[in-house]
Amino acid sequence: MSIQAVADQAGVSVATVSRVFNSPAKVTPETREHVEKIALALGYLPNASARTLRTQRSRVLGVVLPTLLNPVFAECLEGIARSATRAGYSILPLTTDYRIEQEEQAVNQLLAGNVDGMILVVSNPATSRALKRLCVTRLPYVLAYNRHPDHPCISVDSEQAVSELVLRLASLGHQNIAMVSGQFGASDRAQQRCRGFRRGMKTADLADTQILEVPFVKTAVGEITELLSRQPRPSALICSNDLLAIRSLRAAYLAGLRVPLDLTVVGFDGIALGEDLTPILSTITQPNADIGRCSVELLVQALTGGSALTPDSSVSLAYGFRVGESCAAPLHAT
């Protein structure tokens, strides 16, 4: 079903059919209606590849994410998809499994796929080769969750958030707080959250010996259980994401600890599922769908307005704290 067929059938030129779809105002109402009727009857849909080739814009946004298995990114992608659709764009998502080689491959694939712009969550903006590659192409892009002064980023201030959390826990009476972190190499967020942890501990005048670094993909319940068996054992666990927090809940159970009575567990991300858990997961919440939405809006704005995207375009969104039920004062403090 091509534009030619519609034109023939309607007894007009292809140019007219094209106008009916792209600038209806330039066509007399009668012709327009006539063509529209024929097109509908024929089930005509303009061929996206041809249009892209001709106009040099695809109305497709590339998205690069670590994984969809972490609900944070699934929530974000939903936000992206929703607002992209609203703005008349499609999305082409690729996952990297937190692997750096895959980042580069994904960027290449999107580049070849003629995307108009990209939204990406990279391991580390400072070192990402994929990002470097992308920059030289001058294609508009936005980083989500990442934070770096040289790039346009949509994120929350993780460091500050965790730092505040430490103070909050300290003021509840917690002294021995440990951090369960995702691998630093695979995530600048993990790094920032750890920095926030250290800063908070210093401010609260507590020792911060315990940081447990565990892989993102494997379950790590064993390591966490081990951490909880150390003496003196932590009375609170700050986890660098909600998935790790959920596993920490499990580890606490295996170690025979009651949450939050014997152990406080706090996550980071605010995934929706956390609210349905028992105990409701206490966590630092990020507006995941909004991070997606905001990324799209910024990108689309740059795409249509022609304004280049610079580090100044970065947006720091508000984080929050969900009190939940996995956080309380330590027993000895009561």
Place this chain on the structure above:
Amino acid sequence: MSIQAVADQAGVSVATVSRVFNSPAKVTPETREHVEKIALALGYLPNASARTLRTQRSRVLGVVLPTLLNPVFAECLEGIARSATRAGYSILPLTTDYRIEQEEQAVNQLLAGNVDGMILVVSNPATSRALKRLCVTRLPYVLAYNRHPDHPCISVDSEQAVSELVLRLASLGHQNIAMVSGQFGASDRAQQRCRGFRRGMKTADLADTQILEVPFVKTAVGEITELLSRQPRPSALICSNDLLAIRSLRAAYLAGLRVPLDLTVVGFDGIALGEDLTPILSTITQPNADIGRCSVELLVQALTGGSALTPDSSVSLAYGFRVGESCAAPLHAT
């Protein structure tokens, strides 16, 4: 960066450059290496739209899913993405939020986007207008999770699985078993699982008055809690998906019931996260990533082999039962 530029730079024709990328064997090794070097230096990537327009195949697979917020579909999509990449295909996923109008819109968008084939999870194959629309185009497609004799489907036998589960619970001593189901209108899976429930109850010679139908998106904890307050209250809850099961766990807690001591809760789907919960979620497991993988393989096979996809191509994958920790004999039976 076009093929022309590479050709000029390398001192060959565009045809030769094209051959280097598409059928390297037809080019002398020296020329090939020469061209490859130039292409690399120039950062040349073949333009996908042009290639698609010319060859009439995009190497893109459309995917239509209800939502990514349910980990089942996220897991499936990961499986799809992984095997699509392996087979040299990209994917273009669209979500419908369980809404029928959106299904049709998604199919149209994918059709216009020149996808080579589609994988979809529709609300109900028997009534889906989107599916009807798709069929007339003769584009290869596979349904995932759906089950219907007139279409190629990759799924597990939900009905049988739930029926067996009922017998299993009955043999543990459960007599008052209730079902918490997603909306029938939005999911043929929910319907099948309910049928399995009824069949199992009949076989076990139990009364099956209680089926609670709740929306997929809202949390529904309130309704479930209410169900648990009825007298006589169920001693076991079979939920038509894991998300509902998690909410049922919460409802049990709110109703002051211990799981599995006072109440057995069993889900359906086998999402990975269920294994990290406390109690570990008892559930009927589906091989979600495999469902995705298998869908891609079937589609790609049809795409390359040219063999049409018929209902006979349908695959019924094996389900399993994860014992978990939310399932036990009822108190009175011990």
Place this chain on the structure above:
DNA sequence: CTGTTAGCGCTTTCAA
């Protein structure tokens, strides 16, 4: 083995 060339479906000047 390599080059020339037509044309995929569409948009967009330019003329009428």
Place this chain on the structure above:
DNA sequence: TTGAAAGCGCTAACAG
């Protein structure tokens, strides 16, 4: 307001 025609980047005959 409408039509004719060029050309986006690529592949695949076909010719040499």
